[in-house]
Amino acid sequence: MNNLLEKPMLLHLETKSNSLGDLTFFENQVLPFFEVKRVFWLTAVPDRGKRGLHAHIKEKQVLVCLQGTVTVRLEALSREKLEYKLNTANKxxxxxxxxxxxxxxxxxxxxxxxxxxxxxxADYIRDKRAFEDDQRKY
Amino acid sequence: MNNLLEKPMLLHLETKSNSLGDLTFFENQVLPFFEVKRVFWLTAVPDRGKRGLHAHIKEKQVLVCLQGTVTVRLEALSREKLEYKLNTANKxxxxxxxxxxxxxxxxxxxxxxxxxxxxxxADYIRDKRAFEDDQRKY
Structure with a gap:
């Protein structure tokens, strides 16, 4: 596997804007190694609510904040910690x-x-201690 | 082609709700003949703004209103007209x-x-008269 692909990265998604609003799109050409197999959306989360709290063994994801602001905190197997604020529908x-x-x-x-x-x-690691075990083995 | 698939239909999408909000998902199992190849989202459309105004030659779509209300008006080759109000993130x-x-x-x-x-x-029919020609030939 190409290690470059294992790093999180921000994508600037193309937006077509005019007086009738903004159309932003994602297709497989944006990330040529990524095929969309499932789409989900989170709504009605209370202010300061925390979601996620898991890692995926195989799954890769692209997160887009369509409204409001979400703060994404990531922890890599290397123990590197990253934080992103998403607050625009084209990121x-x-x-x-x-x-x-x-x-x-x-x-x-x-x-x-x-x-x-x-x-x-089976693709979810929901126990933080199990993930920390994986970090120790890394 | 199975004619059943050529009719619009409302899908009730599965939502996992708890005190941390609502997670609604679409995966290919929802419509077994449908594979997601592209995803786009429309934001900042003015009140009463009209989008669409085209037909697709091959493309099938699933529309979900994540916030607010959209009124979708469809016209089939048979000239049948259908109208849907979408105002919930699980439809x-x-x-x-x-x-x-x-x-x-x-x-x-x-x-x-x-x-x-x-x-x-090339998959777009943007000229209503061209679409009406197709309706006459149908």
């Missing part, structure tokens, strides 16, 4: 597999998540 | 190919569109 955050993810919402935020895998509970 | 509207589409936005609405094709300008 995507690519989150590779094996990153512990915490997303803190501001009120009325909407988060869109594009995934390169179908849902599989 | 998807499946729009098959060859339906003239008009979407009217209320203020602050956000529309998510899942597409089964990559973008291709």
């Amino acid at each position: 995507g955050l690519y989150v590779p597999e094996m990153h512990w993810l915490e997303v803190e919402f501001s009120a009325n935020s909407i988060l869109l998540v594009l995934c390169d895998q179908e849902f599989s509970e | 998807g509207l499946y729009v098959p190919e060859m339906h003239w589409l008009e979407v009217e936005f209320s203020a602050n609405s956000i529309l998510l569109v899942l597409c089964d094709q990559e973008f291709s300008e």
Whole structure:
């Protein structure tokens, strides 16, 4: 695997704007190694609510904040910690597999998540201590 | 082609709700004949702004209103006219190919569109008269 792909990165997504609003799109050409297999969206999260709190073994995701502000905190296997504020509908955050993810919402935020895998509970690491074991072995 | 698939239909998408908000998802199992190849979202559309105003030759779409209300008006090759109000993040509207589409936005609405094709300008019929020609030939 190309190690470059294992790092989170911010994507500037193309927006077509005119007097009738903004159209922003993601297609597989944006990240040629990424195929959208599942899409989910988070709405009605209370102010300061924290979602995520897991890592994925295989799944890669792209996060887009369509409204409001979310703060994304990532922890890599290398123990590197990264924090991103997403607050515009044309910024995507690519989150590779094996990153512990915490997303803190501001009120009325909407988060869109594009995934390169179908849902599989077996792909989730939900126990932080298990993830820390993986960090120690890394 | 199975004619059943050529009719628009409302999809009730699964939502996982708890005190931390609502997670609604779409994956290919929802519509087994549908693979997400492109995703786009419309934001900052003015109140009563109309988007769409085209038909697709091949592309099928699923529309989800993540916030606010959009009124979707469809016209089939058979000249049948259908109107849907989308105002909840767990309702998807499946729009098959060859339906003239008009979407009217209320203020602050956000529309998510899942597409089964990559973008291709050649797939658009943007001239209503050309679409009406297709209706006459149908």
